[in-house]
Amino acid sequence: MGCCCSKRYFEEENGTIGYRLINGRRYHTLSESAYFGANDDEEAYRLSRYHDAIKEIWGGLFNSPVEEKLSNGARVIDIGCGSGIWILDMAQRYPKSKFVGIDISPILPTENLPPNVKFIQYNVLDGIPCEDSSFDLVHQKFLVGAYTESQWEEKVIPEIIRLARPDGWIELLEGDIIISNGSVTQRVARALHDFMKSRGLYANIGKEVPRMLERTNAFSEIRNQHKIIKLGKKHGKSSEETLRFFTSGLTSSRAGLSAWMNVIPEHYDALVETVSIEAEKYSTQFDQYRVCAHKKI
Numbered sequence: 664m665g666c667c668c669s670k671r672y673f674e675e676e677n678g679t680i681g682y683r684l685i686n687g688r689r690y691h692t693l694s695e696s697a698y699f700g701a702n703d704d705e706e707a708y709r710l711s712r713y714h715d716a717i718k719e720i721w722g723g724l725f726n727s728p729v730e731e732k733l734s735n736g737a738r739v740i741d742i743g744c745g746s747g748i749w750i751l752d753m754a755q756r757y758p759k760s761k762f763v764g765i766d767i768s769p770i771l772p773t774e775n776l777p778p779n780v781k782f783i784q785y786n787v788l789d790g791i792p793c794e795d796s797s798f799d800l801v802h803q804k805f806l807v808g809a810y811t812e813s814q815w816e817e818k819v820i821p822e823i824i825r826l827a828r829p830d831g832w833i834e835l836l837e838g839d840i841i842i843s844n845g846s847v848t849q850r851v852a853r854a855l856h857d858f859m860k861s862r863g864l865y866a867n868i869g870k871e872v873p874r875m876l877e878r879t880n881a882f883s884e885i886r887n888q889h890k891i892i893k894l895g896k897k898h899g900k901s902s903e904e905t906l907r908f909f910t911s912g913l914t915s916s917r918a919g920l921s922a923w924m925n926v927i928p929e930h931y932d933a934l935v936e937t938v939s940i941e942a943e944k945y946s947t948q949f950d951q952y953r954v955c956a957h958k959k960i
């Protein structure tokens with residue numbers, strides 16, 4: 664499929680696997696990646712579970728005008744694809760197209776893959792092992808916790824542009840930091856923001872991405888969309904699932920964030936539980952941003 668994957672990043676030089684377990688969750692140990700989420704089966708389940716809600720919120724799997732190309736046979740890559748559920752859903756709908764999913768974590772599906780799907784376990788920050796101009800659609804979703812601001816600008820966006828064909832589309836979806844009137848939610852959201860900042864990550868990257876794309880001058884058209892999602896059961900199924908996605912994301916981040924907040928894991932879990940309760944009580948809000956950009960011919 665025009666990609667190679669000779670290098671493995673998960674075995675350190677002495678042959679030991681670069682993971683560590685903290686309070687029952689597994690994390691990578693790569694010093695060059697600021698990513699702080701867990702990379703275990705529980706995380707794969709969390710990501711897959713949110714898939715249907717995201718489709719409902721955004722009205723489908725993608726928004727770029729590539730339906731016809733996909734039906735006739737196109738090439739698509741999903742960067743930081745997590746459990747691979749978006750790729751598998753796309754591959755089933757568009758059997759004439761070919762799909763590549765790439766992720767640093769060992770949560771990619773390995774069995775019974777459709778013939779039009781390939782998954783690669785790889786660190787995107789080392790450069791994506793695929794040829795220039797080889798994809799009609801380059802997709803990436805929820806990588807806010809993965810790249811520092813300079814990595815976005817100097818590595819990731821240039822890679823995305825390199826991979827897209829002239830006349831191809833790129834589509835990026837990001838979430839923002841949570842906004843709430845609940846005091847515990849405010850405390851946790853502030854801690855998350857500061858913790859991310861301490862790692863060079865930019866919690867509000869969703870708003871910034873379109874400006875970064877504009878600066879490259881690589882696109883003939885950039886379309887931005889913004890959704891405000893009120894969290895909790897009373898706002899419907901997708902809002903309930905978004906709250907679950909957010910709080911389970913906090914749980915996935917427990918190792919780093921509880922240490923940053925200087926609270927023991929049990930106390931941290933109780934705070935996350937209160938974030939859920941406060942969301943039902945106050946108007947907790949989670950913003951998402953989607954940008955679709957058309958690469959110049």
Ligand SMILES: C[S@@+](CC[C@H](N)C(=O)[O-])C[C@H]1O[C@@H](n2cnc3c(N)ncnc32)[C@H](O)[C@@H]1O
Nearest residue numbers: 698710743744745766767768786787804805809
């Ligand atoms: C919040 S998850 C989102 C996964 C998927 N895009 C989704 O929406 O379900 C972020 C993903 O980015 C991956 N990731 C983080 N840093 C990465 C890197 N440097 N290279 C490749 N994948 C990375 C993580 O392993 C994780 O699966």
